[in-house]
Amino acid sequence: MFQVNLKPSNVSFDVKNDSQTILEAALEKGFVVPYGCKDGVCGSCKATLVSGKVDYGSHSRTALSKNEIQKKNILLCSAKPLSDLTIEANLISTKESNTPKKLPCRVESIEKVSNDIAVVKLKLPSNKTFEFLPGQYIDILLKDGKRRSYSMASIPNRDNLIELHIKHTPGGVFTDSLFEANKESVSAVKVKDILRLEGPLGTFFLRENSEKDIIFLASGTGIAPIKAIVESCIARSKYRNVVLYWGVRDPSDLYLDSLATEWQKLMPQLTYIPVVSEKQDTEHWKGRTGFVHQAVVKDFQSLKNMEVYACGSPLMIKAAFDDFVNFLELPKESFFSDAFLTAADK
Structure with a gap:
């Protein structure tokens, strides 16, 4: 010992x-x-x-x-x-109120919001409490002993519903079953199915003891935990100046675009900037293009007095950390991240 x-x-x-x-x-x-x-x-x-x-x-x-x-x-x-x-190493908390637990849950709904993204809502038992901080994630426990991690896009609510944004990874055991074309397949995940989860997990949540301005940086379904954090701020009327950059490959991947635009009305301190990485016909896309972290580099001369919350692909997060710390004066301790990994990454 x-x-x-x-x-x-x-x-x-x-x-x-x-x-x-x-x-x-x-x-x-x-x-x-x-x-x-x-x-x-x-x-x-x-x-x-x-x-x-x-x-x-x-x-x-x-x-x-x-x-x-x-x-x-x-x-x-x-x-x-x-x-x-x-x-x-920074000690975030000694609280044990959000100790991870294993629970059953029921698939309440599955909504395909794009060709390869589904919004899945899970219903927790009404007699169980599940406390978590907006931005944290859960593990779905599969029958073969493997697990798949997904950030919660919802805030704690009375309905005991958890919202997940799941991208289809071809060949992935869980996402293949979720996006199963033949819904009569035994392996397909369907509404009313019972799953098991463990959570809450992770330390990607808003640091409430700070008043610094914030940059939220998301790629793809990395918008999910940021959605939870933003909606928590709106629900509690706790506002800080925020710039939200959401990077996707194609405009059709901006599945929460109208909601993010609505956030700006509910939270005037928030500015939403979608960024598309693949070259677009300017007739159909007049917004920002390029890598999402580079949009921040173009917009800011210094991040010395800001905090960055980045969520999405590991490559985006590493590139953002390196550029922000080395070129924009961001203190290392002011960069918080949640890398979305596939089974191949692990």
């Missing part, structure tokens, strides 16, 4: 065996540190090893490079201690 000490919070916890990661041990003790995928891929749980030795575990080189390892960086979700450790 080894002890881990977190700086600067100076809290300590034990890692009980050699198969437990630092992140697993921290969450077990109720200490919430930044994390996302829990698979060594997204890089959200990156921290600095001040002293001690670790087994770095299995991880993606894009999440933790050899150069970063030389600089004493580790991923909390994959690293396991080989001695007592001192680690520099």
Whole structure:
């Protein structure tokens, strides 16, 4: 058993065996540190090893490079201690009210909002409480023991409904069953089916102790958790200056365009900027084009006094982090992200 000490919070916890990661041990003790995928891929749980030795575990080189390892960086979700450790990592919370739990749920509705995106609503048991922070995600637990992670696009509500935005990944076990063309197929996911989930998970939520202006950066269905955060702000009349950039390949992928436009009326402090990456006929698209993070680079000379919440593809998030920190003066601790991973990424 080894002890881990977190700086600067100076809290300590034990890692009980050699198969437990630092992140697993921290969450077990109720200490919430930044994390996302829990698979060594997204890089959200990156921290600095001040002293001690670790087994770095299995991880993606894009999440933790050899150069970063030389600089004493580790991923909390994959690293396991080989001695007592001192680690520099932000402690988000010691609250245990949102401890993940496993629950059954019923498929309430499935709405295809584009060729490859479905809005799925899940009904939770009326006798169960499910507390979460807007922006967090759940895991759908599949029968083969695998899980699929999806951000919640809804805010906590009396109807006990959870909204998910699911993109079809051809060959994906769960999304193939959801988008099954033959609805008589035994494997197809249908309305009234019972699924199991675990959540809430993740640390992608609004930091309420800040008054800084915000940039929301989304690609594709990365708009889902940002929708939850924005609608929570509107519901509570808690407003900060916000610029929302939503990047998609084609204008037809802007499945929440009218809703995002409506947010600007309900929350005048919000500016919505859709960005299309694929070249368009200017007769049909007169808006911004290019990579979504580069639109921010063009619009801002400095992000020194702002916060960025980025959600979507791992490549977009890494590019945004690198450019914003290196060229726009964004403090590293002011960048919050949630990388959407497919089974292939893992």
